[in-house]
Amino acid sequence: MPADSDLIALGREIRTRRKARNLSQEALAELAGLHRNYVGLLERGERNPSATTLFQLARALDIRLAELVGGL
Amino acid sequence: MPADSDLIALGREIRTRRKARNLSQEALAELAGLHRNYVGLLERGERNPSATTLFQLARALDIRLAELVGGL
Incomplete structure (x- = not known):
């Protein structure tokens, strides 16, 4: 799987978990201490988050x- | 858990998985396309790897x- 498809797959996992919690992208970004647009970029696989960011999201x-x- | 302890815990997971495969840090770095010293830095929690790097290591x-x- 080429790298960008890794990030797309990761973005999909984040979106699935976020929706399971009925959170908007902005609400998740705020809870995780991230810029309000960053979650959308992550979910579209357009950013390569650090481990620390992944811990914050979790x-x-x-x-x-x-x-x-879990699905990756 | 403050951020640095996240990276220390992550480093421990990487080390455990590497040892389970009987790989040296240098061998894992080469297989993952990383600088030969980078795995040691990761295992000591001294670097904050990107998602792509984590995929390469996996x-x-x-x-x-x-x-x-798995343990995090």
Whole structure:
């Protein structure tokens, strides 16, 4: 799987987890301490988040990092 | 858990998976297309790898990303 498809797949996982929590992209970004547009960029696979950002997202979603990337 | 302890915990997971494969840090770095010293820095929690780097490490270890961060 070429790199960009990794990030697209990761973005899809983030979106699935976010929707499962009925959070908007802006609400998740705020909870995770990220810029309000960043979650949308991540979900479209347009950004390559750091491990720390992934930990922040998992915490904001109240799940473990392993769950956030569970399907990958 | 403050951010740096996240990276330390992540580094420990990478080390555990690497050792389970009997790979040296240099061998894993080469398989993952990373600088030979980078794996050691990661394992000590001294670097904040990107998602793409985590995918490369998982592939080099022949495991899924979810397994690489399974304990997190």
